[in-house]
Amino acid sequence: MSSTVLFNLLRCGRCTIARQTFLTARSSPETSTASGQVGGALFGVVAVRQASRSVSINSNGSSLPVTWDSFGIWDNRIEEPILLPSSIKYGKPIPQVSLSRVGCASALGLRKQNEDRLRVARIHDNLLYFAVFDGHAGPHAADYCYTFMEKFIRDALEEEDDLEKVLKKAFLDTDKALHTHLSYFNNASFLTAGTTATVALLRDGVELVVASVGDSRAMLCRRGRASKLTKDHTPDREDERQRIQRFGGFVTWNSVGQANVNGRLAMTRSIGDFHLKNSGVIAEPDTKRVTVHHANDSFLALTTDGINFLLSDQEICDVISQCQDPTEAADVITQQALQYGSEDNSTIIVVPFGAWGKHQSSVSGYSMSRNFTSSGRWA
Structure with missing residues (x-):
């Protein structure tokens, strides 16, 4: 649907017929639930909240209402407004991604302290920010990124509109500022602190850009299948090695087959780790840009390696797809990692998109075998 058609529909939305259609659907006994939520036949129209009025939009431009299923809606049981400016700009209804619906969880595992950090924020009206940081050699680097990465993104946005360039600049600026910050303490051990960083920016509800260093991951669930948005920066990769x-650095393998830079660090890119900068460990992130298709995309998940080490991307996708809401999903994933034997901190952010609850699959087939496997692995 073109933006002209959508705009004209919005202008005509206040007509008597449209209002009657909306009010009829809203008052129908078949559309009300015990909790007062609106569902069922109401999803035949798109409810737009504007100036305290509700208007109806036919997303295909015809005189007949279409279902939410044509472009997806959270879990097919709740009513959500669409992003009006974005819908006009892109010529299609775009569901609002509300920060209140984003699920987050972080578990300590068997570590003495939790060095993972996560952050969810609104940078501008049309720009959302999601990030996970997995610190090592202390929480100093992860704490700094949690506090200041958002600031450096805001600063970069004043000079650049391309979100990939914005994130690359923000990562490098954060790394440089962290070195200055840690140097003030005059403690050489502080300069060995480092962190992974996986950051996602969502603009207009459809433009998703992800940047990452280290082995924390971002994954998009599309049509029930996991679509990887990041690649782990490890010495196992030929290009990184x-x-x-x-x-002038070197790579060694420990007793369990894990590759390490100079025998010290299991990743080749990070923020911090200043004692290894001369050995090729860099803070420049890989970036990826994708367009969110709310009819097919269920959620974005950002995870640290306490989860990734034991759950594959598809397993994470399958487990989350069975959950009622993103908050429950985040809790279930962290507990699942602990059940499978994760000793590390486990952190996840789940960002629901338009097809939330639409694509489900069963994980019962492998859960039992994984339980037996993990029991023997960590005995």
Whole structure:
């Protein structure tokens, strides 16, 4: 649907017929639930909240209302407004991504302290910010990123509109500022602190840009299948290992087969780890831009390696798809990681999109075998 058609529909939405259609659907006994939520036949129209009035939009431009299912809606049981400016700009109804519906959880595991950090915020009216940081050698680097990464993103946005360039600049600026900050303490051990960083920006409800260093991940669930948005920066990767070696660093493998830079760090990119900068460990992130299709995309998940080490992207996708809401999903995933034997901090952010609850699959087939496997693995 073109933006002109959508705009004209919005202008005509106050007509008597449209209001009668909306009011009829809202008052129908078949559309009301015990809790007062509106469902069922009401999803035949798109409810737009504007100046305390509700108007009806036919997303295909015809005189007949279409169902929410044509472009997806949270869990098919609740009413959500659409983003009006974005819908006009892109020529299609775009559900609002509300921060209040984002699910977050972080579990300590068997560590003495939780060095993971997560952050969810609204940078501008049309720009949302999601981030996970997995600290090591102390929480100093993760704490700094939690506090200041958002600031550096805001600063970069004043000079640049391309979100990939914005995130690359913000990562490098954060890394530089962290070095200055830690140097003030005159403690060499502080300069060994570092953190992964996986950051996602969502603009206009459809433009999703992800940047990452380290082994924390971002994954999009599309049509019930996991779509990986990041690649782990580990010495196992040929391209990453070659850079380390060009800088004069070396890679060793420990007793469990894990590759490490100079025998110290299991990743080749991070924020911090200043004792390894001369060995090729960099803070420049890989970035990826995707367009969110709310009819097919159920959620975005950001996870740290306490989860990734034991659950594959598809397993995470399957488990979350069975949950009632993102908050429950985040709690279930962190507990599942603990059940499977994770000793590390486990952190996740679940951002629901338009197809939330639309694509479900069963994980019962492997849950039992995974339980037996994890029991033997961590004995």
